[in-house]
Amino acid sequence: MEAFNIAITGNVGAGKTSFIKTISEIEVVSTEKKASDEVNQLKHNTTVALDFGRLTLNAEQVLYLYGTPGQNRFDFMWEIIIEKAHAYIVLIDAHRPQDFYNGRRIFNFMQSKVNLPMIIGLTHTDCEGAWEADDVALALGLKNRRRRPPIITVNASDSSSVANSLICLLEQLMMANV
Amino acid sequence: MGISGSLQDFSLPEILQIIDNGSKSGRLSITSSLKGKALQNQGTNDLWFKNGNFVALSNPFKYNNLLSLIKKENIISSKNIVKLYSLEREISIPLGEYCLQQSLLSVERVNQLLENQLKEVYSLFELDDGWFFFDDADSNNQVSEPKESFPLMEMTGKKCDTLTISLQGMRSLSKLDNRLTEQMPEPNSGLIKLEDNLNCKLLPIEACLWDDANGKMSLKKIAQKTLFEIQDLQTTALRLILIGLLEEVPVSREEPQTYAAPSLERKLALSSTNSMVKTKSQGKVSNSLLGNLVDFLRNNF
Structure with a gap:
């Protein structure tokens, strides 16, 4: 069986678990537990190890989706998941500027570990106070518009939006493979 | 368009980074809250930027602040000070530049005036509570609220790059607040x-x-x-x-290297030209898998 692994990473509450649940054909294997400390103000449960989802294409090919924990501190699971990935998506919550710094840290961590095609998915762009994509990019330290990865809007609860973001990521890969 | 928020959520160095990274022009208004600890910075301070560089500090409650600084220096005659005050409506270049052209101030004095403005900017780094609003300037160098041009009377004609301001501001910070120390x-x-x-x-x-x-x-x-x-x-x-x-x-498990690692932006550029996609444990991905996956997603969602 040929497997394609995509890592979904980002801040706490950015929508990683929802993203995988929305598109997975199986019940997502989730390692959520009741959130403690400040995470609890955002959501009741948080991923502590990983989320896992699957999409079977045919008898020979399958897509695996791995969601990382979104804790502010480095987590050993980040490294384990990203090293297994063929590509990844960083989800950033556009209406929580207080999380951009941590988003930058996750993004830079992944970039320091692997050299893979990736995209940035902006979630909650319809919420009050959501920042424009260009300003989020600058907050993540991406100054050069022409050299930055694609930044797209994602509704993690909408299957067509999630599928479109995956297609965008795959197109990156196909361009790299040409 | 602009960005706004609370200084508790987004700190001044983070805002300056956006201005610097985006080479932005416009006005950054910093308004302290009553709970803010730096009493000398109560009210609103407007920091003006051109192409990512700081060019002026103005304050609605300190009208003609730059002129007041010049006056305080006691280096220009009272007659000329009166003349400078009357310039407000007709000046078309920054006040500092005008003073240089008229030989009223030396280059060193004008640089010193910029330094004095910067000291006030550094003190804003102490603010741990308040609000910010960055108003992007349009192509006519005007900000939107209220429709206003760059404040020539508050400009020395000199500039300072934003990264240097952030570095100096962070060095001068007496204490890091809780959000930062986390x-x-x-x-x-x-x-x-x-x-x-x-x-x-x-x-x-x-x-x-x-x-x-x-x-x-x-x-x-x-x-x-x-x-x-x-x-x-x-x-x-x-x-x-x-x-x-x-x-x-x-820390990476690998042995230390003697060369400097390439920056992340360079890595991104490299990754976009990388012709083979692989990870430490995964091999190459077949084009058949990629193509089937795209078709599957297009047809099923």
Whole structure:
């Protein structure tokens, strides 16, 4: 069986678990537990190890989706998941500027570990106070518009939006493979 | 368009990074809250930027602030001061530049005026509570609220790059607030560079961190190597992280390398030209899998 692994990473509450649940054909294997400390103000449960989802294409090919924990501190699971990935998506919550710094840290961590095609998915762009994509990019330290990865809007609860973001990521890969 | 928010959520160095990274022009209004601790900064201060560089500081409650500074210096006659005050409606170049042209001030004096403005900007780094609003200037160099041009009467005609301001502002900060200290890098963490080149002068402790920011050496190791206290290294690293020069990373298991790691933007450029997609444990991905996956997603969602 040929497997394609995509890592979904980002801040706490950015929508990683929802993203995988929305598109997975199986019940997502989730390692959520009741959130403690400040995470609890955002959501009741948080991923502590990983989320896992699957999409079977045919008898020979399958897509695996791995969601990382979104804790502010480095987590050993980040490294384990990203090293297994063929590509990844960083989800950033556009209406929580207080999380951009941590988003930058996750993004830079992944970039320091692997050299893979990736995209940035902006979630909650319809919420009050959501920042424009260009300003989020600058907050993540991406100054050069022409050299930055694609930044797209994602509704993690909408299957067509999630599928479109995956297609965008795959197109990156196909361009790299040409 | 602009960005706005609370200084509790988004700190001044983070805002300045956006202005610097985006080479933005416009007005950054910083309004302290009554709970803010820096009493001398109560009210609103407007910082003006052109192409990412600081060019002026104005304050609605300190009208003609730059002229007041010039007056305080006692280097221009009263007659000329009166003349300068009357310029307001007709001046078409920055006040400092005008004074230079008229030989009223020397270049050194004008530079000193910029320094005085910058000292006021540095004090804003102490604000731990308040609001910010960055109003992008349009193509006519006007901001929108209220429709206003750059304040020539508050401009020296000199500029200072925003990264230098952030660096100096963070150095002058007497105490880091709780939100910032939560981000303190751990002794076992390493650092990586987020910039290829530096155009500002670093202090010795900052230079040590910069030199060893290759993701391979922990802060603890840097402390042993340099004899700087680990706490001082952590605090200095945090300041450099907050202004976007460095990033904290877990120390790589690989042996230290002697060359500087390429910046992340360079890595991104490299990744886009990488013709083979592979990871440490995964092999190449077949084009058949990619094509089938795209078709599957297009047809089923």
